Amino acid sequence: MAATDLAHALALFGLAELPDRETLDRRRRELLAAWHPHRYAGLTNNPRKYMLMYRKGEAMTGEIEAAYRLLAAHLERVQDEQ
Secondary structure (H helix, E strand, C coil): CCHHHHHHHHHHCCCCCCHHHHHHHHHHHHHHHCCHHHHHHHHHHHCCHHHHHHHHHHHHHHHHHHHHHHHHHHHHHHHHHH
């Protein structure tokens, strides 16, 4: 795992340092709720913009999940070392 990947994941979650598991899970839920494709796309009535926003919501949801898996795995490794 590259340090830049970890830094990107932390930045995506709006965190300066690796949090505890409870904070990480809470932040994931908040981000997924904000970027859920149906909710995010529902901010417009324009069909063309709706699809663009829906795809952006899908992409962000994928990024959030990938960042969460990376941070959770790193957190688990750190806890195992202690």
